[in-house]
Amino acid sequence: MRTAPVYLLPSPENPDHPGAPPLIVRGVSKSFTPGMHLPWSKKPRRRVRAVQDVSFDIGRGEIFGLIGANGSGKSTLIRILSSLVIADTGTVKVFGYDIERDSIQARQLINRVSADPSFFRQMTASENLLFYGRVYGMPPDLVKQRAAEILDRLGLDRSHQRAMVKELSRGQQQKIAVARAFLTSPALLLLDEPTTGLDPRSKRDVQTFVRDIQRDHDATILLTTHDMDEAEALCGRIAFLAAGRIVAEGTSLELRRSVANGRPVDGIDMEDVFMELTGRTVDDDEEEDEIEEVAVDG
Amino acid sequence: MADTAGTTTSRFAPPARRFSTRRQMTLGWAFVERQTNLWKRHWAWEIVWLVYGVVNTLAITFIAKQLTTEGIVSGKQANDLILFLLIGTLVWAYLSAVLDDISLVVTWERWEGTIEHTLMAPVPRVAHLVGTAVFGVLHALTRTCLIMVFALPFFTVDLSHADWGTAAVVMLIGSLSLIGLGILTGVLPLLYPERGEQMSFMVQAVILLISGVYYSVETLPPALRIFSYLSPATYLLRGVRAALINGASVADEAGDLLIMAIFAVVLIPASIAVFSAAERWAKRTGRLKRQG
Numbered sequence: 001m002r003t004a005p006v007y008l009l010p011s012p013e014n015p016d017h018p019g020a021p022p023l024i025v026r027g028v029s030k031s032f033t034p035g036m037h038l039p040w041s042k043k044p045r046r047r048v049r050a051v052q053d054v055s056f057d058i059g060r061g062e063i064f065g066l067i068g069a070n071g072s073g074k075s076t077l078i079r080i081l082s083s084l085v086i087a088d089t090g091t092v093k094v095f096g097y098d099i100e101r102d103s104i105q106a107r108q109l110i111n112r113v114s115a116d117p118s119f120f121r122q123m124t125a126s127e128n129l130l131f132y133g134r135v136y137g138m139p140p141d142l143v144k145q146r147a148a149e150i151l152d153r154l155g156l157d158r159s160h161q162r163a164m165v166k167e168l169s170r171g172q173q174q175k176i177a178v179a180r181a182f183l184t185s186p187a188l189l190l191l192d193e194p195t196t197g198l199d200p201r202s203k204r205d206v207q208t209f210v211r212d213i214q215r216d217h218d219a220t221i222l223l224t225t226h227d228m229d230e231a232e233a234l235c236g237r238i239a240f241l242a243a244g245r246i247v248a249e250g251t252s253l254e255l256r257r258s259v260a261n262g263r264p265v266d267g268i269d270m271e272d273v274f275m276e277l278t279g280r281t282v283d284d285d286e287e288e289d290e291i292e293e294v295a296v297d298g
Numbered sequence: 299m300a301d302t303a304g305t306t307t308s309r310f311a312p313p314a315r316r317f318s319t320r321r322q323m324t325l326g327w328a329f330v331e332r333q334t335n336l337w338k339r340h341w342a343w344e345i346v347w348l349v350y351g352v353v354n355t356l357a358i359t360f361i362a363k364q365l366t367t368e369g370i371v372s373g374k375q376a377n378d379l380i381l382f383l384l385i386g387t388l389v390w391a392y393l394s395a396v397l398d399d400i401s402l403v404v405t406w407e408r409w410e411g412t413i414e415h416t417l418m419a420p421v422p423r424v425a426h427l428v429g430t431a432v433f434g435v436l437h438a439l440t441r442t443c444l445i446m447v448f449a450l451p452f453f454t455v456d457l458s459h460a461d462w463g464t465a466a467v468v469m470l471i472g473s474l475s476l477i478g479l480g481i482l483t484g485v486l487p488l489l490y491p492e493r494g495e496q497m498s499f500m501v502q503a504v505i506l507l508i509s510g511v512y513y514s515v516e517t518l519p520p521a522l523r524i525f526s527y528l529s530p531a532t533y534l535l536r537g538v539r540a541a542l543i544n545g546a547s548v549a550d551e552a553g554d555l556l557i558m559a560i561f562a563v564v565l566i567p568a569s570i571a572v573f574s575a576a577e578r579w580a581k582r583t584g585r586l587k588r589q590g
Contacts, residue, residue: 012312032584076584082418086581097313107420108313118411120332122339131335134328135419137321164339180415 012109012187017096022188022220023058023081028090029244030076050076052244054090058188061218063210065235067225067274069284073244074224075115078192081222082112094188108136111186115193117177121166125151125176128165129183136184143183150179153212155205171202178206182213191223195230203230210234226282228270242278317422325421326429333399333433336406344441347395351445355387356452358512363453377456381543383512384453389535390511392442392469393476394502399434400480401498403427404487414586423574427484428566431477439469457542464541464548468555472534475558478565479505479530485569485576491585505531530561 014020030051051073058064068074079085081092083099083106092099097106119128126147133143151161154175160168165176174194181189191210195203211234213219225231231238232252239249248255256265259276274282317325337344362383366376403426407413416426483501487494508522509515509531515523526532533554540546540554548555580586 015312079414079584079586082414084414084418084581084586085584086578102315104420104422105313105315107418110418112415112418114414116411118415120336120410120412123332123335127332127335131328131332132415132419134331135325135416135421137325137420 012095014096017093020093020096021057021059022062022095023056023064023222024091024093025057025077025081026055026091028054028077028080028087028092030073030080030085030087050244051080051087054241054244054246056239056246056249058220058222060220061214062237063214063219063221063223063235065223065225065231065238066241067228067231067238067282068241069226069280069282072241074241075192076244077241078112078114078190078222078224081190082110083107109187110190111181111184112190113174113177113181113192113194115196117170117173119165119173119176122164124164125156125161125168128176129180132180133183138184146183147179150182151175154178154209171198174198174202175205178209187220189219189221191221193225194223195225195227207234228274228282232270240274240277242280248277313420317425322422322425326425326432328421329426329429330433330436333430333437337437348441348444348448351391351441352448355384355391355445355449358387359383359449359453378543380453380455381457382539384449384455385539385542386511386535388442388446388449389531389538390506391445392438393505393531393534395438395441396431396434396473396476397480397483397498397502397505399437400427400431400477401483401487401495403430403484405495405498408487408491417577417586423577424570427481427570427573428477431480434480435473435477459545460542461545461547462541464546464551465538467548468534468537468541468551468558471555471558471562472530472537475530475534475561475565478562478569481569481573482565485573488573488576488580488585505529508532510535530558530565533558533561 028051029049031047031049033045033047054073054077056064066074066077076085080087081094081099083103086100094106094109097109099106119125120131123131126144129147130140130143133147134140138146148158148161156172156175156179160172165173168176174197178194181191194210195206198206207230210219210221210223214221214234221234223231223235235252237249237251238255239246240255241247248258250258252270253265255270255273255277256268259273260268271282314321359380362371362376362379365371365379371379404413407416483498486497486501490497504525508518508526509529510517510526511531515526515532518526537546537551537554537558540551
């Protein structure tokens with residue numbers, strides 16, 4: 001007899017590190033040198049610091065929120081955790097598997113939703129999901145069944161599931177992106193601004209789905225956002241990221257208390273907490289943190 | 299990893315460190331399926347390339363026909379010249395399609411913005427690249443056969459001596475030797491997001507020049523002729539021509555087949571290693587992001 005489909009699997013056991021938490025991030029830093037380097041060019045090059053000495057853990061079944069303005073380093077950090085960017089220093093472990101050294105194992109346990117729902121636009125939603133399920137080793141019938149179940153729950157009707165992605169709205173595409181991530185039953189899910197740019201209804205559909213999954217499946221999720229209400233509604237713990245650094249971390253109540261100074265905690269808005277702790281508003285775009293000019297011969 | 303039963307479970311096996319060959323073949327086939335779906339959706343482009351291929355084949359092979367008409371060549375020599383150019387254009391259509399398809403592996407995904415999702419999937423790079431290459435070979439073979447079907451009726455050629463079996467073996471081994479070359483050209487868009495695709499066209503142009511597509515490599519100046527020995531396409535073209543024009547057997551072509559096999563054995567693992575190193579560099583420098 002079939003029971004409810006699993007969208008997020010129970011935490012796996014790493015035989016080498018039993019009981020390892022879903023995510024450990026220790027001292028991760030990353031800087032980039034933008035542009036191309038021509039061997040004959042004598043022009044000094046800019047170096048931009050994206051992430052600085054970031055450390056945090058996520059426990060089993062936790063939804064951890066990372067809040068920061070545009071340019072604060074959220075997406076770079078998510079890319080590092082997804083094995084898409086290699087950190088300059090520090091370590092990332094997913095259920096005890098090192099994201100660099102044990103990449104193939106760690107990648108089997110994670111999936112990601114990015115703010116930009118990138119798909120093969122000439123293919124249908126179902127064809128795209130079939131491909132992404134297949135590259136995670138899922139049989140085609142299971143991909144089709146599970147994709148339809150998830151998209152139904154997200155409120156995307158069957159005709160849209162058969163439509164080419166280029167014919168769908170941004171909100172519909174983002175629902176397919178959410179389905180792509182849940183399709184493979186990740187043990188750790190990285191949600192990088194999953195509701196940015198969505199209309200209110202699509203945003204609510206995605207948030208409800210994430211909340212249901214957390215409630216029903218004890219999901220472990222890292223959510224980045226600059227939507228305070230979303231973070232408060234979904235996350236158990238929240239960290240504020242500014243200029244690539246974590247400047248504060250705790251439950252929403254703990255963060256409010258940290259700036260209360262005798263005021264009633266209930267009356268403090270999270271936007272104000274963010275501003276007090278980071279010195280900027282969450283809607284501001286951060287300037288790139290230029291750390292040095294790199295001499296081409298040095 | 300994925301719970302294939304689709305049901306709630308309390309036990310969960312740890313993720314695999316290595317995948318079986320069967321599992322890798324299944325993962326690689328996912329890329330063949332995806333490219334086939336994309337190919338179906340871009341059928342208009344396929345017609346454009348088919349028409350271009352037919353016109354190109356006719357335009358070049360008509361040069362031989364004119365020489366025949368003017369009496370500059372005649373008899374068997376005329377037949378052989380037409381076949382020489384016909385095979386050259388058809389094999390080049392095949393080669394360029396294989397190289398295009400494999401080298402587009404990065405460019406296309408960058409353009410669609412899917413490259414990050416594909417590269418973070420737990421697919422060994424061998425399965426990813428070989429799957430893409432298998433589609434490239436099947437696709438190029440289909441297109442080239444269609445070009446041949448449309449172009450052949452325009453010429454009266456004697457193929458009674460042709461050894462199609464040998465030609466098929468040469469194409470098979472030659473295709474394997476080209477896969478490594480295709481993967482190497484696919485590295486360029488990974489290293490150079492904005493100019494990599496143009497650079498891969500340059501590589502194709504050099505192969506066209508040195509491999510004896512429209513002329514024998516003996517025509518090349520000695521300095522260039524040296525490079526012709528480094529191109530697997532040289533041996534593929536020579537082998538197919540020998541099989542179809544002179545009826546050479548597999549035994550006759552053993553030397554060229556061996557060279558192409560060596561190219562395949564060396565280039566495929568080497569190109570996958572180079573691709574993996576380039577991927578690592580792109581991850582260090584943050585170059586995987588969307589382009590276009």
